[in-house]
Amino acid sequence: MKVPSPREDLASRIVADSAAAVEHQTQAGRGRGRYAVAIGGILTMVSGFVLAGAYVLGSLAEEPLSAPQQAHLLAGWNQLAEQRSLSNEEVEHLRASGWSCPELTELGFTLASARTLQVAGHPAVALELTRNGESITVYEQRPRQGDANPQVLHAVTGKPVAEEGFSASSGATETAPLVWHDESRPGEAVLSARNVTYTLATSVPEETLSSVVGELSLSESARLLVPARDPDSGAVDRVLHGLAMLAGAGRSL
Structure with missing residues (x-):
């Protein structure tokens, strides 16, 4: 399926939001800890996407079309x-x-x-x-x-x-x-x-x-296109x- 293209300013907005969040956390005195938690949360989310995608692909059709x-x-x-x-x-x-x-x-x-x-x-x-x-x-x-x-x-x-x-x-x-x-x-x-x-x-x-x-x-x-074999x-x-x-x-x- 075709995926809609992201807005041209997507990358700059992500960087800006991340920089603002890190600066705010640093000013609060808990920058490093929150940054580590944020990175851990991102890695957990990415891992979840990978595993979810793997689960879907693991159900790939191998049988002929019905x-x-x-x-x-x-x-x-x-x-x-x-x-x-x-x-x-x-x-x-x-x-x-x-x-x-x-x-x-x-x-x-x-x-x-x-x-x-x-x-x-x-x-x-x-x-x-x-x-x-x-x-x-x-x-x-x-x-x-x-x-x-x-x-x-x-x-x-x-x-x-x-x-x-x-x-x-x-x-x-x-x-x-x-x-x-x-x-x-x-x-x-x-x-x-x-x-x-x-x-x-x-x-x-x-x-x-x-x-x-x-x-x-x-x-x-x-x-x-069709259900998995098993x-x-x-x-x-x-x-x-x-x-x-x-x-x-x-x-x-």
Whole structure:
């Protein structure tokens, strides 16, 4: 989900408020003690946020989409499949149906155009993103009705990535998408997760593509589309699992 940007004076206001608080506490003769208590309170709050986030991530979906969820995805796509070119409102409609339609605004990209297509019979959406003269096309492909996404397909050719000469990066975890790349095609990469495949095609520098892969990998790892495999697992297990994800959920080239 998109997070609203903070006000430009947020940092200065935090510093000013902190300085004023410390000065007031010092004048009261208990500056150091209260400062230590304040720091301890902040650390406790931050730890609480980390553990809470770890608990949520520890409940990450690892099962395939349920039939109703997959039907919801496909229904949203079917309503727009004949239109090909999509408006911003129609892209939002797909997101409401469960599609990601990533715009990568965190990396400075903006959406230039979007369209629907099929990849070897699978529903897909192509988004062209631009940034300072650079452009990258993100293909988001979903399984067909009843499919378990058994093959990883290259969205441009419609062929399995292995046949196209791509190989998966080693060391991927069960919670992170696989990253496929071919050294002879540095402007392309494929990410495959249990319920979605992304194909990236661009002429931007390799470091830009790597940051895009990392952003997509991390965001897809954090998607909570279905219940966890073991809903009765304990809180400690979920927190530990979530901390592991926080430490290395994202993948890059």
